[in-house]
Amino acid sequence: MQKLEVFGANKLKGQIKISGSKNASLPILAATLLSRKKIYLKNLPRVKDIETMASLLQSLGSKIKFNQNNLVIDNIKQRKSFAPYSLVKTMRAGILVLGPLLAKFGKAKVSLPGGCAIGTRPVDIHLDALSKLGVKYKIVQGYVHAIAAKGLIGNKIRFSKISVGATENLIIAASFAKGTTVLSNCAIEPEIKDLVNFLKNMGCNIKWISKRSVKIEGVSEVKEITYQVMFDRIEAGTYLVAAAVTAGNLKIKHIIPKIIQTEINTLKKIGAKINVKKDEVHIIGNKKIKNTNIKTAPYPGFPTDLQAQIMVLLCKANKQSVIKEDIFENRFMHVAELNRMGAKISTNGNTAKVTGNINFAAAELMATDLRASVSLILAALTTKGKSVINRIYHLDRGYENIEKKLKKVGAKIRRVN
Known part of the structure; x- marks a missing residue:
């Protein structure tokens, strides 16, 4: 060792x-799952969490090529919706694939996350909010089994407490939901603003309507882009x-x-x-x-x-x-x-x-x-x-x-x- x-x-x-920012790169990598085209990302840090997230996306069917701090993701043949414990256990950001998988396929099976042992970091805020978009879920043997039989449907959602991860997951998911979603009591970390900027560049319809509230009009497809992480x-x-x-x-x-x-x-x-x-x-x-x-x-x-x-x-x-x-x-x-x-x-x-x-x-x-x-x-x-x-x-x-x-x-x- x-x-x-x-x-x-x-x-x-x-x-x-x-x-480049680890904490911005991870949700942006998760959000690339929405796409069925190529995404070019620049300025990613070559750290273990990024490599783990890349491995997680590859396990879901994404094709990934690294060139130093740049990365190409090809999701043309991405079809899987199961995120295993072996890849999610080392970082809490693994739960961020739940939103885009539900948005894309209407179902997902994702391991509860790991990461540093600095607190409980419950995912109940993520799950409660996703349920208001029409998701039904149960937790079985450490896995979230989630399904949205009619697809995600827009809604007004107020987070019970400010949560960076839940804000990111819901912004990504709501970008493909039918109709309008308004999220309030959002986290407003710069990494979240970077995620929103990335999604808007892909063609998602997202607008901040107050300091901690964001309005999202769902879309059904996104375009190929090149984006530099903060x-x-x-x-x-x-x-x-x-x-x-x-x-x-x-x-x-x-x-x-x-x-x-x-x-x-x-x-x-x-x-x-x-x-x-x-x-x-x-x-x-x-x-x-x-x-x-x-x-x-x-x-x-x-x-x-x-x-x-x-x-x-x-x-x-x-x-x-x-x-x-x-x-x-x-x-x-x-x-x-x-x-x-x-x-x-x-x-x-x-x-x-x-x-x-x-x-x-x-x-x-x-x-x-x-x-x-x-x-x-x-x-x-x-x-x-x-x-x-x-x-x-x-x-x-x-x-x-x-x-x-x-x-x-x-x-x-x-x-x-």
Whole structure:
């Protein structure tokens, strides 16, 4: 099993080009199932979750060709509607094939999803909403058996709570439903806007009618298109924090800064110097880091996917900070590992109190999920000595060439078997 060795105490300097967004690519890949033509996708990150989703689509009958970060999907002979556990178990995004399969075939059998063990992530919001489009379903031995005997029929649906996955699944499904669907209390993450933009390019009729409401007029076919996926805002945020925590000097390129305005504002508040240009952010970390309180929230709030990373930075702040995790109930698993490195973090339910003025010590570490694993790298970058991070398969699910990108800006890091 592979590990990462990190030798710390280096300031990061240089520039990093941000990859395409994993969290935008996955629903867009699922949405390609609506098509019976060729779809050309550009700027996909070559990470494990993308490879798993591609394998899932191939198991459903899609023909896929990769050319570095570009991909061609041919669904001319795509006929299957069964998504097996073996492919869905490692990522929650597998459930996103349910909507397009129901829209296309009127039936689907899809395994309940897996992914990082950071919370329950129930699919009941997906299923309740799909039932309002005319779907009848039952769960048998870990599989959703769903059927829409008369096809999907448009309806007015209000989500019981804001859910990124359910919003994506229903937007895709409703694009082929008969009549009009209005979805309210939607998630509005940039990745969802990217999905909508992709669907509209294919010929779907989708319009935002208020901040969290979208109106969809169903269509019966879509056209062949070429589409470029947006940048990965969580990767961008991770490297911004890396610059801040090492008192480094980085240019983060190939991004749209306004999309990560909340993260930029937070880092400025903590003490980083940030200069924003059209498609890049230049950040200079400050040795004096100010404490702050953070609460994760749906977009445009502070992202839960950056909570572990910002916690590392706040361990170096001048005073105590408080982080409240309001998205997932089990997302403090990195705390124990950071405390082993010398952090002083206490948790109570969904609240973490982070004592400042900490110097991390090198240690052997265990990654527990995708974002926790990268937080351990950030902490290790500040230490004297060698840290070893185990179970980095979590990391490979969502970060493209992370050790190569960090090496280019001065980090001492290597992958070993």
